Amino acid sequence: MRAIVVTPETEVPHVREIARPEPAPGEALVRVLRVGIDGTDHEVIAGGHGGYPDGESHLVLGHEAIGVVEDPNGTDLDAGQLVVPTVRRPVQGGPTTYFERGEPDMAPEGHYVERGIAGEHGFMTEYVTSPAEFLVPVPPAFAETGFLIEPISNVEKALELARASRSAFEWAPESAMVLGNGSLGLLSVGLLDAAGFDRLYCLGRRDRPDPTIxxxxxLGATYVDSREHSLREIPDVHEPMDLVIEATGHAPHAFETIDLLAPxxxxxxxxxxxxxSVMLDGGRLHREFVLSNKALVGSVNSSVPHFRAALDTLAAFPDWLSEAVITDAFAPEAVESAFESDEGRIKxxxxxxxL
Ligand code: NDP
Ligand code: ZN
Known part of the structure; x- marks a missing residue:
């Protein structure tokens, strides 16, 4: 069967024939429908993030997938059921505490591999196997868009951690800004819109016309160009933000967020x-952080409950949104085009x- 792989020699995603996997006890066999591409895939391909499975000279890419159960293999799943796989799996023979708790997303490095990213083959192939506990059932209506559930679930988790950090007092956020208008940033704006934020902003650095703007x-959000206003100026030009979701990977923005936040x-x-390396007035930021009771939380990956929340969010998106974000679907043979960047392309x- 066809798989899209990278190898250390090429670092260019290409199609390779690999053997169809056999489900082990407790695993189901899934026929893959669609697999999304995001910034993480590009980082994996460039060698900046993740790594190959032990002893393997290639990595099957892909961590955002939607598929259909081909063979439940004695698990609780039904044949024909649409499923979205989670990404983290325990290291073979390694510690499993976080997995037993249902919190693999909180596990420290060394406790997990990530399918399609670090140490384990991904989902960019015709069939995959997975323990049923890592397959989240979704309704048939999401056959084309369901792969968005994985990236949305990452934002659900970030929002959960953010809310948890404010749970000691009465916090009623009204304004929110997403930093970044890549696919994760746009899905974050969609999520916050669905969560009821009316005063919503998104920061980017692109000229119009642009499909992300x-x-x-x-979505009714305000686009703010970071080339016109620094994050420190935004509270005066627009308003201070009760909530910020950073989805750029631009390190200065992480710390400048302190200035952007409302008390x-x-x-x-x-x-x-x-x-x-970033030059910052650390004293001023530290002071602002403490005297205004602000919080920053880092968040990576997600667990099954976040996938379920993401399904609800996807279902609450306006009809046009998923189609507007998924600008292209390519056959595996067109892999080269699929990974190219293009001005009109979002995801x-x-x-x-x-199906
Ligand atoms: P993209 O590369 O598609 O988007 C990145 C966004 O950040 C774009 O809007 C880009 O602007 C902007 N950006 C990049 N560099 C700068 C800069 N120097 N100044 C201002 N803006 C900048 O990535 P994704 O949307 O897929 O992911 C966003 C980030 O989140 C990535 O770092 C990714 O690794 C990470 N990620 C983290 C996850 C987690 O669980 N924590 C899960 C998934 C992704 P432009 O396009 O105009 O260059
Ligand atoms: Zn991703």
Whole structure:
């Protein structure tokens, strides 16, 4: 069967024939429909993030998938059921405490591998196997869009951690800003819109016309150009933000978020930068952080409850949103085009099959 792989020699995603997997006891066999591509895939391909499975000279890419159960193999799943797989799995023979608690997303490095990212093959292939506990059932209506559940689930988790950090007092956030208008940023704007934020902003650095700015504005959010105003100026030009979700991977933004927040506000950081030295007035930021009861939380990955919340969010999106975000679906053979960047493109997927 066809799989999209990278190897250390090429670092260019390409199609390779691999053997169809056999489900082990407790695992189901899933026929893959679509697999999304995001910034993390590009970082994996460039070698900046993740790594190959032990002893393997290739990595099957893909961590955002939707598929259909081909063989439940004695698990509780039904044949024909649509499912979205989670990403983390325990290291073979390694510690499993976080998995037993249902919190693999909180596990420290060394306790997990990530399918399609770090140490384990991903979902960009015709069939995959997975323990049933890592397959989240979704209704048939999401056959084309369900792969968005994985990235949305990452934002659900970030929002959960942000809310938890404000749970000691009465926190009623009204204004929110998403930093970044990549696919994760746009899905974050969609999530906050669905969560009822009316005063919603999205920060980018692009000229109009741009399809991502169209999505931001169609959602009723305000597009703010970071080339016109620094994050420190935004509270005066617009308003201070009760909640900030950072989805750029631009390290200065993580710390500048402190200036952007309203008193008692919280910033959830999702971006994964490379090493980057940043010049900041640490004293002023530290003071502001403490004297205004602000919080910053970092958040990575997500667990099954976040996938379920993400399904609800996806279902609450306005009809046009998923279609506007998924600008392209490519056959596996068109893999080269699928990974190219293109001005009109927001998010592309590889389509292995349809329902
Ligand atoms: P994209 O690359 O699609 O989007 C990145 C966004 O950040 C774009 O809007 C980009 O602007 C903007 N940006 C990048 N560099 C700068 C900069 N120097 N100044 C201002 N803006 C900048 O990535 P994704 O949307 O897929 O993901 C966003 C980030 O989140 C990535 O770092 C990714 O690794 C991380 N991530 C984290 C997850 C987690 O669980 N924590 C899960 C998934 C992703 P432009 O396009 O105009 O260059
Ligand atoms: Zn991702």
């Amino acid at each position: 169209d999505v931001v504005e169609r 008692n506000g919280v910033g959830a950081l999702l971006g994964i930068p490379g090493d980057d 592309s997927a590889i389509e292995f099959d349809t």
